[in-house]
Amino acid sequence: MAFWNNWSKKPEREKMRVIKTARDIESINEAAKEGFRPLVIKLDRSKEISSKFAVFQNKLTGEIIDVGDFRGNPSEDDYECVIEWTSYYPHNFPSPYAAYLLPKDLEKGEWVFLEDLIEDMIGAKWNQGDVYRLESAEAKWNGKRFEIHYDPKKDSHEFMG
Amino acid sequence: MKFNPITKELYKEDGSLIKKLNCPYKVSWDKLIPAKENPNAKLCSNCNHHIIDTSAYSDEELFSMVQSKPDTCLKINLNQNNIKIINNGILE
Known part of the structure; x- marks a missing residue:
């Protein structure tokens, strides 16, 4: 099997590392001091989420x-x-930017679980018109950014837990 | 019952908290295996828990279920008839 195929194969969720998010400057800098590399992303409100x-x-x-x-x-x-x-828009984040806290040994092609998604993606829709934000997602690190793996059409009106 | 889709908290009509839903797996209800013992539940292969379809139960039944077994998983469809959606202001 080609090497890139090994990269693409998504592992079981429980085998993925969890990537934390820091949502203010103090937490971001604290994480940097602890050895993480913060990947800083500007918040971009989706007009669909309401x-x-x-x-x-x-x-x-x-x-x-x-x-x-x-x-x-x-x-x-x-x-x-x-x-x-x-x-x-029902969210009010503490800062207009946030950061994924990358472990130093994160490898290109590694699948991870983004615990607190920075990007606005649609998680659920209600037939009364409300559209809810996706909270977390699986993603693959491509060396520069996370490629988020999520199908917004899947179970878009159901919640479980 | 009442559900807040932003906080994912499920309440009885009287405001008592039944459960805060929290599942790290994005499982598809249609793809879960029906539970043999309960026609209103399905088995999640990720954590081997039964997931209860809340549309088939009353507030009190769900409350008792979760009280006696706090790790009971619940499924809510925003369009089911026995639920009202609440939004408690701006979050985070």
């Missing part, structure tokens, strides 16, 4: 509830809508 909410206020007490599901609208007798259904 959640939605509406806010309803109790007419008597003034207390509010927020709702994320069209089926969860409270009774109009008791509540009035004070914020109409609104889409928003």
Whole structure:
């Protein structure tokens, strides 16, 4: 078998090394001091990823509830809508960049598990229009960057764990 | 029951936490082997756990299941009828 075929063969998930992510300058520099090579990546928000909410206020007490599901609208007798259904990007990361912490011995062609994905990729879709971010993924190191291995069409409305 | 797809937390209607879903494997429900003992569960070959289809159970049944066996795995389909999706503001 050709050498490059050995590179391409994806190992079992439990045999892959886990690559950590640092999301602020202090953690990135701390990791560098510990011997990791931070691969710094600019965060790029996907316009596709969004959640939605509406806010309803109790007419008597003034207390509010927020709702994320069209089926969860409270009774109009008791509540009035004070914020109409609104889409928003539901993440607020501490820094506009982050870094994968590469072990010094990471080899070109090695398959790894990216525990906290920096790139915005679609993890799940809901039939009410919400689109959720992929949290982690398997990837192959090509010597310069990670080639993320993920099929967004697979199980895009199911969660397990 | 209520589910937050961002935090992956599943709650009873009264707000009690049933479980925070956490699976490092991206398994496909359709490709899992049906469990012999339970028509509403499938066997995950990665960790040899049964994964329970939450659409077939009540809040209380799932709560008891997870309380008695905390490593019980659950499957949620965002479009199933017995679940409401909640979003608790901006995260991280």
